[in-house]
Amino acid sequence: MSEQVLRYLQTNRDNLLEKLANFLKIPSVSTDSNHQQDIEKAANFIVTYLHEIGFDLAEKQPTNNYPLVYAEYNGAGPEAPTVLFYGHYDVQPADPLELWKSDPFQPEVRDGRLYARGASDDKGQVFMHLAVFEAFLKTEGKLPLNVKVCIEGEEEIGSESLYEILHAKKEQFAADFAVISDSGMVAKNQPTILYGLKGFTGLEITVTGPDHDLHSGMYGGAIRNPIMALSHILASMKDKEEVVTVEGFYDGVEPLTDDERAMMANAPSEDFAKAAGVDQTVSEKGYTAVEHTMGRPTFEVNGIFGGYQGEGTKTIIPSTATAKITCRLVPGQDPENVQQLLEDHIMKTAPAGVKVHVEKEKLSAKAYKVEPDHPLIKKAAEAYSKAFQAETVYVRMGGSIPVVEWIQALYGMPIVLLGFGTPEDRLHSPNESFPLDSFDKGMETIVYYWQAVGNQE
Amino acid sequence: MSEQVLRYLQTNRDNLLEKLANFLKIPSVSTDSNHQQDIEKAANFIVTYLHEIGFDLAEKQPTNNYPLVYAEYNGAGPEAPTVLFYGHYDVQPADPLELWKSDPFQPEVRDGRLYARGASDDKGQVFMHLAVFEAFLKTEGKLPLNVKVCIEGEEEIGSESLYEILHAKKEQFAADFAVISDSGMVAKNQPTILYGLKGFTGLEITVTGPDHDLHSGMYGGAIRNPIMALSHILASMKDKEEVVTVEGFYDGVEPLTDDERAMMANAPSEDFAKAAGVDQTVSEKGYTAVEHTMGRPTFEVNGIFGGYQGEGTKTIIPSTATAKITCRLVPGQDPENVQQLLEDHIMKTAPAGVKVHVEKEKLSAKAYKVEPDHPLIKKAAEAYSKAFQAETVYVRMGGSIPVVEWIQALYGMPIVLLGFGTPEDRLHSPNESFPLDSFDKGMETIVYYWQAVGNQE
Numbered sequence: 001m002s003e004q005v006l007r008y009l010q011t012n013r014d015n016l017l018e019k020l021a022n023f024l025k026i027p028s029v030s031t032d033s034n035h036q037q038d039i040e041k042a043a044n045f046i047v048t049y050l051h052e053i054g055f056d057l058a059e060k061q062p063t064n065n066y067p068l069v070y071a072e073y074n075g076a077g078p079e080a081p082t083v084l085f086y087g088h089y090d091v092q093p094a095d096p097l098e099l100w101k102s103d104p105f106q107p108e109v110r111d112g113r114l115y116a117r118g119a120s121d122d123k124g125q126v127f128m129h130l131a132v133f134e135a136f137l138k139t140e141g142k143l144p145l146n147v148k149v150c151i152e153g154e155e156e157i158g159s160e161s162l163y164e165i166l167h168a169k170k171e172q173f174a175a176d177f178a179v180i181s182d183s184g185m186v187a188k189n190q191p192t193i194l195y196g197l198k199g200f201t202g203l204e205i206t207v208t209g210p211d212h213d214l215h216s217g218m219y220g221g222a223i224r225n226p227i228m229a230l231s232h233i234l235a236s237m238k239d240k241e242e243v244v245t246v247e248g249f250y251d252g253v254e255p256l257t258d259d260e261r262a263m264m265a266n267a268p269s270e271d272f273a274k275a276a277g278v279d280q281t282v283s284e285k286g287y288t289a290v291e292h293t294m295g296r297p298t299f300e301v302n303g304i305f306g307g308y309q310g311e312g313t314k315t316i317i318p319s320t321a322t323a324k325i326t327c328r329l330v331p332g333q334d335p336e337n338v339q340q341l342l343e344d345h346i347m348k349t350a351p352a353g354v355k356v357h358v359e360k361e362k363l364s365a366k367a368y369k370v371e372p373d374h375p376l377i378k379k380a381a382e383a384y385s386k387a388f389q390a391e392t393v394y395v396r397m398g399g400s401i402p403v404v405e406w407i408q409a410l411y412g413m414p415i416v417l418l419g420f421g422t423p424e425d426r427l428h429s430p431n432e433s434f435p436l437d438s439f440d441k442g443m444e445t446i447v448y449y450w451q452a453v454g455n456q457e
Numbered sequence: 458m459s460e461q462v463l464r465y466l467q468t469n470r471d472n473l474l475e476k477l478a479n480f481l482k483i484p485s486v487s488t489d490s491n492h493q494q495d496i497e498k499a500a501n502f503i504v505t506y507l508h509e510i511g512f513d514l515a516e517k518q519p520t521n522n523y524p525l526v527y528a529e530y531n532g533a534g535p536e537a538p539t540v541l542f543y544g545h546y547d548v549q550p551a552d553p554l555e556l557w558k559s560d561p562f563q564p565e566v567r568d569g570r571l572y573a574r575g576a577s578d579d580k581g582q583v584f585m586h587l588a589v590f591e592a593f594l595k596t597e598g599k600l601p602l603n604v605k606v607c608i609e610g611e612e613e614i615g616s617e618s619l620y621e622i623l624h625a626k627k628e629q630f631a632a633d634f635a636v637i638s639d640s641g642m643v644a645k646n647q648p649t650i651l652y653g654l655k656g657f658t659g660l661e662i663t664v665t666g667p668d669h670d671l672h673s674g675m676y677g678g679a680i681r682n683p684i685m686a687l688s689h690i691l692a693s694m695k696d697k698e699e700v701v702t703v704e705g706f707y708d709g710v711e712p713l714t715d716d717e718r719a720m721m722a723n724a725p726s727e728d729f730a731k732a733a734g735v736d737q738t739v740s741e742k743g744y745t746a747v748e749h750t751m752g753r754p755t756f757e758v759n760g761i762f763g764g765y766q767g768e769g770t771k772t773i774i775p776s777t778a779t780a781k782i783t784c785r786l787v788p789g790q791d792p793e794n795v796q797q798l799l800e801d802h803i804m805k806t807a808p809a810g811v812k813v814h815v816e817k818e819k820l821s822a823k824a825y826k827v828e829p830d831h832p833l834i835k836k837a838a839e840a841y842s843k844a845f846q847a848e849t850v851y852v853r854m855g856g857s858i859p860v861v862e863w864i865q866a867l868y869g870m871p872i873v874l875l876g877f878g879t880p881e882d883r884l885h886s887p888n889e890s891f892p893l894d895s896f897d898k899g900m901e902t903i904v905y906y907w908q909a910v911g912n913q914e
Contacts, residue, residue, distance in 0.1 A: 031769040093767065099669065157769050184675075198674065202770055211734030212556065215884045216757045217655065217856030218641075220785055221699075221749030222729040222738045227758040227780070228695055235692035238685055240808045242678075272679040277668030281679045282810040292678030300673045301684040302773050303764035308781060310550065312488040312614050313659055313818060315783050316759050316885055323684070324765060326772050328677055351697045353739040361770060399674030427672045428773055 005447050008135040013440070017114070019049075020127045021107040023089075024116040030066060030090035030157045039066045039153050042089040042123075046130065046151055047071070053134040058149070063161030066090065066153035070172070073133070073147040080454060082146040084175035084413070086403055087126035087182060088155030091118035092428045099430035112436050113424075119434040120425035125181040126151055128420065128439060132446045144454025148175055152403075155182070158363035159402050166406055177376055177414045177453075178407050181446075184421030186395055187268050188435055191384030191445070193377060194417040196396030197368040197404055198297070199329030201339045202361035205230065205346055206322045209354045213307070214317040223317050224353030227306045230321040233356070234301060236349045237325075237342070241285040242292070244299045246345040254332040256287075256295045260396075264290045267395050270423040294396040297338075298328045326361070328398050335364035365402035370415065376453060380416050383448035387441045418449065462904050465592040470897070474571070476506075477584045478564040480546075481573040485580075487523060487547035487614045496523045496610050499546040499580075503587065503608055504528070510591045515606070520618030523547065523610035527629070530590070530604040537911060539603040541632035541870070543860055544583035544639060545612030548575035549885045556887035569893050570881075576891040577882035582638040583608060585877065585896060589903045601911025605632055609860075612639070615820035616859050623863055634833055634910075635864050638899075640876030643852055644725050645892055648841030648902070651874040652829045653853030654861055655754070656786030658796045658821035662687065662803055663779045665812045670764070671774040680774050681810030684763045687778040690813070691758060693806045694782075694799070698742040699749070701756045703802040711789040713744075713752045717853075721747045724852050727880040751853040754795075755785045783818070785855050792821030822859035827872065833910060837873050840905035844898045875906065 009016070028042035029035040043060050050058035050071045058071035069089065094104035094117045102108040107116035118124065136143045150173060152162045166173060185192035209226035210219070238244050256264075269290045272281045283292040292298065306321025308314035325342070329335060343358045350356040370377060372394045381392040404415055420442035426432045466473070485499035486492040500517050507515035507528045515528035526546065551561035551574045559565040564573035575581065593600045607630060609619045623630060642649040666683035667676070695701050713721075726747045729738045740749035749755070763778025765771035782799070786792060800815045807813040827834060829851045838849035861872055877899035883889045 031767065031771065033768070092771065095767070200772075202772075209733070209735060212883065212886045212888075214733055214886065215856070216755065216759065216783060217785055217854065218880065218884065219729060219733060219750065220755035220757050220855050221740055221744075221753060222746035223733050223735060224699075224739045225757050227761045228691060231688040231691035231758070231761075232697060234685060234688035240689060242681075272676060276666070276671055276676060276680045278666060278680060278810055279812075280810050282681045282808075283678055287678075289679035293676065294678075296678060298673065298677035300677050300682055300772075300774055301688070301764070302673065302771055303766050303775065304684045304687075304778060305762045305766045307758070307760035309760050309762045309779075310488065310552075311490070313781065313783060314488065314549065314759055314885065315657075315659075315757075317757055318760065321761060322766075324770065326673060326770060328674055351739075353735055353737050355736075397674065398677050399672070423675065426669065427675065428771065429669045429671065431669075 002447050002451055004139040005135045006444060008139045009131065009443050016131050020124065023123050023127055024107045024118055025105050027105045028090050028153065029093050030154055031093050039090060043067045043069050043153060046089060049130050050149065053137050061165065063165060065161050068162060068165055069149065069151040071149035073143055075142045076144060076146045076454065080145045081176040082148060084148045084150060084173055084178040085129060086178060086180045087129065087151045088122045088153065089126060089151055090153045090156050091123065092156050096430060101431055109436065113433040114436060115431060115433040117432050119432055120421045121427040121432065122155065122182045124434045125420055128443045129181060129446060132443050144450045148173060160363055162403060163363065163406060166410055170410065174411065175413060177416060179416050179418050180401065180404060181418045181420065182401055183397065183399060183417050183419030184423065184425065185419060186393060187270060188422040188424065188438065189388055189390060190268055191388045191390055191392040193372065193381050193392055193394045194397050194419055195370050195372045195377065195394055198398050198400050199333060199335050199365045199367035199405065200326065200400035200402065201329065201335040201364035202326035203339060203342060204322060204324050204359040205233065206320060206357045207354050208320045210317060210319050213319050216315040216317050219317055224351060225317050226354050227318060227321040229351050229354045230306065230323055232351060233346055233349045234323060237345065238299050242282055243285050246341055248341045249338065252332040253297060253330055256291060260295060261291060263394065264294055267393055275423055293398040295330060297330050297333060298398065301325055328400055329367050331367045331369050333367065335366060339364065363402060365400055365405040368404045368408060374414055376414050376416050379452040380418060380449055383445045383452055386448050387444035418446065459904050459908055461596040462592045463901060465596045466588065466900050473588050477581065480580050480584055481564045481575055482562055484562045485547050485610065486550050487611055488550050496547060500524045500526050500610060503546060506587050507606065510594050518622065520622060522618050525619060525622055526606065526608040528606035530600055532599045533601060533603045533911065537602045538633040539605060541605045541607060541630055541635040542586060543635060543637045544586065544608045545579045545610065546583060546608055547610045547613050548580065549613050553887060558888055566893065570890040571893060572888060572890040574889050576889055577878045578884040578889065579612065579639045581891040581896070582877055585900045586638060586903060589900050601907045605630060617820055619860060620820065620863060623867055627867065631868065632870060634870050635872045636875050637858065637861060637872060638875045638877065639858055640854065640856060640874050641878030641880065641882065642876060643850060644727060645879040645881065645895065646845055646847060647725055648845045648847055648849040650829065650834060650838050650849055650851045651854050651876055652827050652834065652851055654825040655855050655857050656790060656792050656822045656824035656862065657783065657857035657859065658786065658792040659783035659818035660796060660799060661779060661781050661816040662690065663777060663814045665777045666810065667774060667776050670776050673772040673774050676774055681808060682774050683811050684775060684778040686808050686811045687763065687780055689808060690803055690806045691780060694802065695756050699739055700742050703798055705798045706795065709789040710754060710787055713748060717752060718748060720851065721751055724850055732880055750855045752787060754787050754790060755855065758782055785857055786824050788824045788826050790824065792823060796821065820859060822857055822862040825861045825865060831871055833871050833873050836909040837875060837906055840902045840909055843905050844901035875903065
């Protein structure tokens with residue numbers, strides 16, 4: 001029964017890839033306000049697509065910032081279940097540009113991979129769903145279930161508008177369950193059920209010393225150096241054994257069960273060191289790298305800057321130094337509470353002679369976990385296995401998808417994370433890419449899944 | 458006898474200030490290779506000036522980098538002493554530009570101060586000497602002593618070429634003594650004899666973790682964060698009591714005598730905290746801020762950068778982090794040795810999972826000290842007091858002038874630091890300026906000094 005749908009996807013593969021390329025060419029970078037028009041373009045692309053293939057409703061819903069693409073298909077009839085499908089059309093900045101082998105916004109296929117910013121996160125995965133919708137409608141004339149499409153343009157900047165609209169329009173988004181394709185598999189061609197995600201919080205520290213850069217010869221020895229002060233603060237937050245030393249940080253953390261540790265030990269994991277090009281991995285004292293990335297909270301300094309960064313030497317005591325910090329949280333941790341613990345620690349640790357300002361990340365999220373044996377999860381595992389011809393594994397992951405927490409908290413509907421990214425995709429990095437065979441098998445998985453959970457006639 | 462010289466300077470004050478303005482308008486920034494032509498322009502300005510006022514010889518001497526301005530006046534006759542006058546025509550970068558109240562290269566007088574990059578360091582002070590040469594030659598037709606002029610264009614980038622040329626052309630620079638005006642007074646209108654300067658060394662640390670920026674959700678917990686690694690390294694080099702904790706750093710440091718500590722306690726010192734806009738000063742445990750700045754070694758991080766520095770949040774583990782470090786040294790410390798101690802400490806402290814590269818600053822300098830009661834020093838003190846109508850104080854300072862050490866080491870000639878900068882000049886900072894009355898009294902001091910040390914007929 002699914003043959004003609006799958007055949008459609010195969011026969012039209014080139015057109016679909018070309019269409020995806022056009023989608024990827026739009027530099028819809030949400031962290032940079034100069035890309036406002038590109039954001040609109042990307043949203044329009046999806047609306048037009050859904051109209052063309054026959055969705056009853058497809059529109060850009062205005063927000064305080066970037067538009068949300070909302071669409072509805074009700075052709076499966078009142079008896080059929082309704083799925084809320086979520087994805088995002090915005091992408092991370094492409095910098096540093098000089099490290100890209102090809103233009104991040106001129107998609108290029110090399111060695112069976114499609115290289116472009118957003119190829120995997122998340123335009124590529126969103127497009128697979130659009131293509132599957134097209135295949136069903138162009139062959140069977142209908143989808144096996146009713147669909148509500150929710151594709152936002154602010155995922156990479158915290159999904160603020162989505163958060164507001166989810167609260168404001170509760171019935172609009174009401175559905176029987178949700179499907180999100182913004183995650184990955186533990187290895188290429190290894191179908192993976194993601195039953196746990198990390199929460200997220202962050203803040204920015206700015207240390208201000210002198211009100212202008214000072215000559216280090218005239219003032220060195222009298223004035224506190226803000227970079228050194230910041231270094232003391234940062235070094236006091238995580239030790240060399242990768243243990244976060246902020247008081248209370250681990251309070252309430254749900255411990256890993258022996259079963260989970262066994263499962264994590266057996267889960268096929270990439271070679272982290274090889275993928276990162278380092279000589280060894282490091283992880284929290286008492287935990288393996290896999291356990292730490294999957295099931296323990298993390299603390300990262302994402303960026304730091306202060307003083308002279310140009311050619312040569314400039315003998316100054318700089319006026320300010322800034323560090324950007326984000327944490328990934330596990331079940332049992334409250335993001336706002338963790339954020340407060342971090343701020344308290346920073347203020348307590350700040351040395352005399354400098355002023356410290358902490359800018360709290362506005363949006364944060366709790367961690368997420370589902371029961372691996374939920375029927376909707378089981379059917380997803382079966383669809384995966386059928387398409388990829390391999391047994392599906394169950395894992396937790398270090399990533400955070402705030403919307404997962406919000407949908408769960410607001411609507412209490414089951415959420416299925418149908419992810420197809422691979423560890424080699426280089427999300428958020430130069431040379432992001434997505435394997436073409438994952439593109440094919442991923443669409444096949446989605447076809448099987450809609451049929452499995454949809455109306456069986 | 459000096460009346461007509463002084464009168465000339467007063468009568469021609471406006472012309473001289475306009476001429477100085479033209480000198481300051483040339484953005485001769487040596488740390489930025491884009492300013493090569495401006496460097497040449499600034500050198501040409503001096504050569505032309507010296508020709509016009511009647512120097513026998515004035516030329517740009519080529520180097521591997523920026524030209525050295527060399528000139529000779531031998532009109533005082535074989536009986537008269539010969540002075541080697543040193544200064545520099547290059548300036549520090551002006552960034553951050555947005556903090557300047559007026560264009561750094563469009564000199565502007567506000568409240569009796571001349572605002573421009575280089576107004577004090579060192580174009581303003583160099584120009585005062587040129588103007589005094591002019592005044593003598595235009596009125597008395599001769600200078601009281603023979604002069605060798607040596608004005609370089611690489612002081613702000615380490616004076617590499619000067620170092621080579623001083624070694625290569627020893628007899629060219631041979632003189633009875635040297636005068637350098639590239640320093641300051643402890644307070645405006647407070648004549649100051651600088652009898653000690655600090656040495657200098659530095660290095661740049663680059664910590665490399667993953668070979669590309671990593672998604673903090675996928676790799677956080679497995680990969681060492683280079684910014685955190687760098688923070689641990691930096692924090693281990695100087696403690697919160699401003700004591701450098703690098704093993705051996707203080708070995709051989711010449712201790713401050715009770716006399717010096719008493720003199721430093723009495724020396725009129727600026728209010729460091731007020732000048733820097735901080736709520737309090739900090740200094741090495743056991744030493745006052747004045748003692749630390751004048752007579753104890755210092756360690757400063759001049760700049761730091763790594764990871765994401767743009768708008769908003771980017772959840773990455775960055776690939777690299779870099780810090781620029783310079784130290785000011787005192788008598789008894791060997792720069793190369795200190796540099797090695799720093800590198801050893803850094804390598805020893807570097808945590809597993811990252812690579813650390815140390816780039817050593819090529820040029821460093823030993824500290825400098827002269828006997829306060831040397832006759833050439835005493836005559837300088839008298840000239841100061843006569844011009845500024847105030848008693849001259851004796852101090853050491855935290856600044857470093859490598860050329861001072863080189864001239865001393867190579868030629869063993871006495872060196873007189875005839876500085877006129879004031880603590881409010883904001884050297885190396887936005888809104889650098891120089892007080893106009895220091896300009897007048899400074900030139901007066903130089904006139905008295907040349908007459909005092911020159912040929913008395």
